Amino acid sequence: MPGHQAGCFGALFRRKQVSVLDRSHETPLQKSHTAPVGSSADAVGSSTQRGLKCHYLTPxxxxxxxxxxxxxxxxxxxxxxxxxxxxxxxxxxxxxxxxxxxxxxxxxxxxxxxxxxxxxxxxxxxxxxxxxxxxxxxxxxxxxxxxxxxxxxxxxxxxxxxxxxxxxxxxxxxxxxxxxxxxxxxxxxxxxxxxxxxxxxxxxxxxxxxxxxxxxxxxxxxxxxxxxxxxxxxxxxxxxxxxxxxxxxxxxxxxIASRAIEVEYAGRSAHAGAAPWEGTNALDAAFLAYSGVSVLRQQMRPDHRVHGIIAGNDDWAANVIPDYAKMHWIVRAPSSSELHVFVERVKRCLEAAALATSCEIKMNLKAPYYxxxxxxxxxxxxxxxxxxxxxxxxxxxxxxxxxxxxxxxxxxxxxxxxxxxxxxxxxxxxxxxxxxxxxxxxxxxxxxxxxxxxxxxxxxxxxxxxxxxxxxxxxxx
Structure with missing residues (x-):
């Protein structure tokens, strides 16, 4: 955004912002008030739980x-x-x-x-x-x-x-x-x-x-x-x-502004030893997507961030071509306008992985945080x-x-x-x-x-x- 001064120089500048954002590029918010799919109604658990040191899954x-x-x-x-x-x-x-x-x-x-x-x-x-x-x-x-x-x-x-x-x-x-x-x-x-x-x-x-x-x-x-x-x-x-x-x-x-992305890859299972050519590997798509975003980091601005994890099915097995994989990503940038451009670059990495592996892709962009x-x-x-x-x-x-x-x-x-x-x-x-x-x-x-x-x-x-x-x-x- 024009006038933004990032990092530790921020205190030396007065930041002027336009208070009306261009929202033409945004996906309209779904007006559903039920808990998101995958959330749990269970209590979080004891705050003294061992082995859980840090949590960076949300904006x-x-x-x-x-x-x-x-x-x-x-x-x-x-x-x-x-x-x-x-x-x-x-x-x-x-x-x-x-x-x-x-x-x-x-x-x-x-x-x-x-x-x-x-x-x-x-x-x-x-x-x-x-x-x-x-x-x-x-x-x-x-x-x-x-x-x-x-x-x-x-x-x-x-x-x-x-x-x-x-x-x-x-x-x-x-x-x-x-x-x-x-x-x-x-x-x-x-x-x-x-x-x-x-x-x-x-x-x-x-x-x-x-x-x-x-x-x-x-x-x-x-x-x-x-x-x-x-x-x-x-x-x-x-x-x-x-x-x-x-x-x-x-x-x-x-x-900073942020946006969460959920992406799902769908392939076709097959026996990994007997007939791997019959399968379409969704996990390969997820790894290619992760690698693509990692390569993108070489060209990222210093104040931009992207981080993600890979999830799958509980029944994954080493001798079965995975037919499903899911990824959770968070993309961050100093301003909403920069975030929009950066999200598009990340999306191309995710889409390219599906194309390269012949997997189907389903992408869900959450509402942005300005x-x-x-x-x-x-x-x-x-x-x-x-x-x-x-x-x-x-x-x-x-x-x-x-x-x-x-x-x-x-x-x-x-x-x-x-x-x-x-x-x-x-x-x-x-x-x-x-x-x-x-x-x-x-x-x-x-x-x-x-x-x-x-x-x-x-x-x-x-x-x-x-x-x-x-x-x-x-x-x-």
Whole structure:
């Protein structure tokens, strides 16, 4: 995308993005709200499961490769408060979140101790909806036909703007909450409840909508909700995400775009010793595809990524020509426009393998995850608040993460800071070590600081007309 500055130079440039994407090349989203084929309703399993060190099968990966360059200070300042504004609401927000912190900690651990795969987060759904209802929000369960999505809404007065907040709560197979979505879940609740308290205390009309968004780990729950109109009434939307990093630090840089591809090869079985010429080897097609993509890597840009695995039938045998093979791929690029071009190159490798082996091919391209279009004005306000009130440093370095919130950020003004939680060595996102870290008191404390910063930022957007005008200008520029 024009203006994108990748890698550790990202903090030195202001990234300008067009907030309207060309979607002509995309496959329309199938509006089916059942769990994807191949997903499991079973619980993920113990977070202490042995032998499972790392999981990189989904677009979400919030690990940062160079922490030493991540935590760079930014000097940008938010707009001054408009006439008549005061800062009394900040104490209301802080006090409310201090009051709620023990409840949010308990809720986070309950979700952490009951990990569930995407589209099957029934325990988390019920815990979160019950919690929000008990605090005065009107709750819609199984929102827009997604069984484990929800909408929790609070309105104060007449008119005013509408704040959207997102919670995530799906886990990873075999790893539990190795991406810290238990923390994201309670951060969303905290922002919503703190802004509610500020609206009431200062008699400011407005509405707060907390969306529970399932299946971020490859299922694209937010993409489905966005396509179904779940964000249409919002003026802005915020959320956050944990990652390894320096203590008391946050990141408001962009993410990268990604797209998952499933490809199936169908051949014909035969006896591998007696009559191999009668067979058509689907596994050969998969290996050729893998080799083709590996050769493509020589001509890939340094900031592009593609990774995949091969799956097959349980009844594969060495003396039988395999008649079926399946591959799962994830393609990544810094921007959605670059991703489209790169996906086409990968597709040609997959198609060529079918042609070379005379296999039939079936390809399923999942909905793309866009890069994050972070709102500059919201980001500067958040950075100023967390630095001046809590001593938290921030920067705008681009990360290698992908998230379905990227799609939301192109539909309306949005902010999605990453923030650091303490982790052990080699314990980045999608590892057992991160699962353990996501349950720690230190991780909860860091989450509460970021929750306060987001609540302050969001409430200013509801309260301060001139500030929100600048937010909209930044989004449209």
């Amino acid at each position: 979400c990966d919030h690990s940062y490769t160079d922490v030493s360059n991540w935590w760079l200070e930014t000097d940008a300042k938010p707009p001054a408060y408009s006439s008549g504004s005061d800062l009394n609401f900040q104490s209301v927000i802080d006090n409310k979140l201090d009051e709620l912190s023990p409840q949010l900690r308990k809720l986070s651990l309950e979700i952490h101790d009951h990990p569930e795969l995407g589209f099957h987060e029934t325990i988390a759904h019920d815990l979160l909806t019950s919690f929000m209802a008990s605090h005065g929000f009107t709750v819609t369960q199984s929102y827009l036909g997604l069984t484990t999505a929800f909408r929790a809404e609070f309105t104060y007065g007449n008119g005013g703007r509408v704040l959207g907040v997102n919670s995530e709560y799906d886990a990873l197979k075999g790893l539990g909450h190795a991406c810290g979505h238990n923390l994201i879940a309670v951060a969303g609740c905290g922002v919503a409840l703190a802004v509610k308290a500020a609206l009431e205390a200062h008699d400011i009309p407005g509405r707060v909508v907390l969306l529970g968004t399932p299946a971020e780990e490859g299922g694209g729950g937010k993409v489905i909700l966005l396509e179904q109109g779940g964000y249409e009434d919002m003026d802005l939307c915020v959320m956050c995400h944990p990652a390894p990093g320096a203590t008391n630090s946050a990141n408001i840089g962009t993410s 890069d994050l279009n972070q709102n500059q004005v919201l980001g500067e306000e958040f950075s100023d608040v967390v630095k001046t009130r809590y001593g938290m440093s921030t920067n705008g370095t681009a990360s290698s993460a992908s998230t379905d919130f990227g799609n939301v950020s192109y539909a309306l003004p949005a902010l999605h800071p990453g923030y650091a939680i303490p982790t052990g060595r080699n314990s980045g996102n999608h590892t057992i070590g991160f699962t353990k870290a996501a349950a720690s008191q230190q991780a909860h404390d860091a989450t509460m600081v970021v929750t306060k910063g987001l609540a302050h930022t969001a409430f200013r957007a509801l309260r301060d007309d001139e500030f929100f005008k600048q937010v909209k200008i930044s989004f449209k520029s």
